[in-house]
Amino acid sequence: MRRIFLLGALAVAVAVAIGVLARPSASSSTPEPSVPIASTGHLPRGHAPVGAADGVVPDGVTVLDDVPAVANLDEHLLESLRDAAAEAAGDGVVLEVNSGWRSPAYQARLLREAVGTYGSAQEAARWVATPTTSAHVSGDAVDLGASGAAWLAEHGAAYGVCRVYDNEPWHFERRPAAVDDGCPPTYADPTDDPRMQQ
């Protein structure tokens, strides 16, 4: 309760700060807060733009690159992906990354967009997790390009990396037991995943 109060107080303080900072440009009739506020990284970002530091992935990134979306993945997952990438390269396949680690702000933006795309929060939940439940925010999931995903679906178990959802053939997480036991059964979609029921 006390924490909620403090967060509320913080939100008010930030709103006041944004109001004060935005005032000099108020005459320009721009409704959005100025960009420098988002770039500080210290204030809640609200609907501010997100960038590479939040895990937005530039084109052509692979599991071997060091952009935040890749570098902030769980170290064991990343090590497994890089080991797999070496074998994939021998097959002429690149493990291209479409999404990896995401900041809570980036995940929140994706969820807002999904609600718009799918028309309801219930349908959006089949595709995009919340900032508190997402395995991307915790650094435990990676979404690969089509050829890399197809390759890893076939060879990933040997590296302890598995598909998780039937409706997301691009989404992989670390499942160490798969090295001995093979990958566990997939869920139809994230709403079947007990981890998403929070």
Ligand SMILES: [Zn+2]
């Ligand atoms: Zn994913």
